[in-house]
Amino acid sequence: MKRIAIIGASHAGVVCGEKLREFGFKGTINLIDRVPGLPIQKPPLSKGFINFKDTELNNLYLRSNEFYESQKIHLMTGSNVRSVKRESKSIILENGLEINYDILILAMGANAKLPVNVPKRTENVYVLRDINDAVRLKEGILRGKNAVIVGGGYIGLEVASSLRNVGLTVDLIEIGPRILSRVSSQFVSEYLTSIHQKKGVSFHFSEIIEDILYSNSDQVKAVKLRTGHIIECDLLVFGIGVSPNIALAKDLGLSVIDGIKVNNEYLADDDIYAIGDIAFCPDRSAKRVESVFNAQFSATVAAASITCSPLPAQQAYWFWSDQYDLKLQIAGILPEPNNNRLVRSEVFTGKKEGSFSVWSWHQNKFVCVEALEDVQAYTVGKRILEQSIDITPEIIKNNSANLKNLLKKVT
Ligand SMILES: Cc1cc2nc3c(=O)[nH]c(=O)nc-3n(C[C@H](O)[C@H](O)[C@H](O)COP(=O)(O)OP(=O)(O)OC[C@H]3O[C@@H](n4cnc5c(N)ncnc54)[C@H](O)[C@@H]3O)c2cc1C
Numbered sequence: 327m328k329r330i331a332i333i334g335a336s337h338a339g340v341v342c343g344e345k346l347r348e349f350g351f352k353g354t355i356n357l358i359d360r361v362p363g364l365p366i367q368k369p370p371l372s373k374g375f376i377n378f379k380d381t382e383l384n385n386l387y388l389r390s391n392e393f394y395e396s397q398k399i400h401l402m403t404g405s406n407v408r409s410v411k412r413e414s415k416s417i418i419l420e421n422g423l424e425i426n427y428d429i430l431i432l433a434m435g436a437n438a439k440l441p442v443n444v445p446k447r448t449e450n451v452y453v454l455r456d457i458n459d460a461v462r463l464k465e466g467i468l469r470g471k472n473a474v475i476v477g478g479g480y481i482g483l484e485v486a487s488s489l490r491n492v493g494l495t496v497d498l499i500e501i502g503p504r505i506l507s508r509v510s511s512q513f514v515s516e517y518l519t520s521i522h523q524k525k526g527v528s529f530h531f532s533e534i535i536e537d538i539l540y541s542n543s544d545q546v547k548a549v550k551l552r553t554g555h556i557i558e559c560d561l562l563v564f565g566i567g568v569s570p571n572i573a574l575a576k577d578l579g580l581s582v583i584d585g586i587k588v589n590n591e592y593l594a595d596d597d598i599y600a601i602g603d604i605a606f607c608p609d610r611s612a613k614r615v616e617s618v619f620n621a622q623f624s625a626t627v628a629a630a631s632i633t634c635s636p637l638p639a640q641q642a643y644w645f646w647s648d649q650y651d652l653k654l655q656i657a658g659i660l661p662e663p664n665n666n667r668l669v670r671s672e673v674f675t676g677k678k679e680g681s682f683s684v685w686s687w688h689q690n691k692f693v694c695v696e697a698l699e700d701v702q703a704y705t706v707g708k709r710i711l712e713q714s715i716d717i718t719p720e721i722i723k724n725n726s727a728n729l730k731n732l733l734k735k736v737t
Pocket residue numbers: 333334335336337338339358359360361368369370371372405406407408433434435436454455456481571601602603604616617618619621644645646647648
C-alpha cells in the first residue's frame with residue numbers, strides 16, 4: 327500500500343493525515359479539498375470571527391503550511407472532486423486531473439441546509455458552514471441592523487449571541503417548542519433561552535416562515551410567519567442543520583443511512599474509509615455525530631486501522647458551545663427526544679456563581695452531563711462515562727459538593 331487519498335481537508339481529513347504519519351505510514355498522502363487556501367477551523371466561525379473579536383485568519387488555520395510540508399502531506403486545496411472510479415482506483419478532479427490511490431478516505435463532511443423555496447444567491451440570505459460563508463456573513467453584519475435567524479440549534483444560537491454582541495437586533499424562529507430540542511435537556515434549553523432573552527433576542531417558538539418578502543432589488547426585506555406576524559430584516563440566516571455530503575458515496579455504491587455506514591474501524595467497504603460528519607458508525611453511536619471530537623477520533627481510528635496500529639480506546643463523545651461569555655460543555659449523548667420520557671435528569675449547582683450541571687440517565691444508565699461554566703462536573707461526568715461506572719442520581723446528589731472525591735471513591 328503506497329498511496330492514500332483523503333477527500334476533505336477539514337477537522338477529520340487533516341487529523342487523519344497527521345495520524346497516518348504518526349503511526350508510521352511512509353507512502354504518498356494526497357489531501358484534497360474544494361475550498362482554496364490552508365484548511366480552517368470551523369468552531370470560531372460562529373463565535374469570535376463573526377463578532378469581530380478574532381478575525382485574524384492566521385489564528386484560524388488548522389495547521390500551518392510548514393506542518394504539511396514537514397509531514398510530506400500533499401495538500402491540494404481549491405480542487406473539487408468530480409468523481410471516483412473504483413475499478414481503476416482513481417479520483418477525477420473538476421479540472422480533469424486524475425489521482426490514483428490504494429486507499430481512499432472520504433472526509434467530505436456536510437453541507438448547510440437551505441429551504442428549497444429560498445433562492446441560493448439572494449444577497450442577504452446566509453448559511454454558515456465554511457470560511458467563505460463566514461466572510462459573507464461578516465460583510466452582511468457590517469451593513470445590516472436587523473437579523474432573522476431560522477433554527478435554534480447550536481449554530482443559530484451562537485450566531486444570535488455574536489450578532490447581539492455587535493448590536494444587531496435578533497429574531498430567532500424555531501419550529502419546535504424549545505431551542506436545542508434534539509440535543510439538550512429541557513433545563514439547559516430553558517436556561518439558555520432566558521439568557522438570550524435577557525440579551526435581547528426575541529424567540530418565536532413552534533413557528534415557521536410562511537413567506538419571504540423581497541424588495542425591488544431582490545433583497546429579502548421581511549419574513550412572514552405562519553401567524554401572519556411580519557418581521558422586517560436585512561439579514562436572513564439559516565441554521566437549520568446539515569446534510570452529509572453523500573453524492574460521491576452513492577455513486578460508489580456505498581451503504582448510506584443518513585451518513586456513510588461504516589464498521590467500528592470506519593471502513594465503509596474494501597479500501598474505502600469514511601470519517602467525521604459524513605460517517606455513521608452504528609457500532610459506536612446510535613446516530614450520526616457532528617462534532618470536532620468525533621471528526622478527530624474517527625480520523626485517529628481509521629489511521630490506526632490502515633497502519634495496523636492498536637485502535638484507540640473509545641472515549642465519551644464531547645462537545646462545547648460558547649454563547650455570550652458562557653461556556654457549555656457536554657459529554658455523552660442524550661437519546662432522541664421521542665425517548666425523552668425515559669430520561670431522568672438532575673440539576674446540580676456548581677461552585678462558581680451561576681454555574682450548574684445537568685446529569686441524565688436513560689433507562690437507569692448514566693448517558694450525559696451538560697455543564698455550564700462547571701469544568702469539574704464536565705470532567706468528572708466524562709470520566710464516569712468513559713469508565714462505564716454505574717452511577718445513580720443519589721450518588722451524584724450526595725457527592726455534588728465534592729465531585730473530585732467522588733471519582734476517587736468510585737474508580
Ligand atoms: C460554524 C460552525 C461552528 C461549529 N462549532 C462547533 C463547536 O463549537 N464544537 C464542536 O465540537 N463542533 C462544532 N462544529 C462542528 C464541527 O466543525 C464539525 O463537526 C467538523 O467540522 C466536521 O469535520 P469534517 O472534517 O468531518 O467535515 P467538514 O468540516 O464539513 O469538512 C469537509 C470538507 O470536505 C470538503 N469537500 C466536500 N466535498 C468535496 C469534494 N467533492 N471535493 C473536494 N472537497 C470536498 C469541504 O470543502 C470541507 O472542507 C461547528 C461547525 C460549524 C460550521
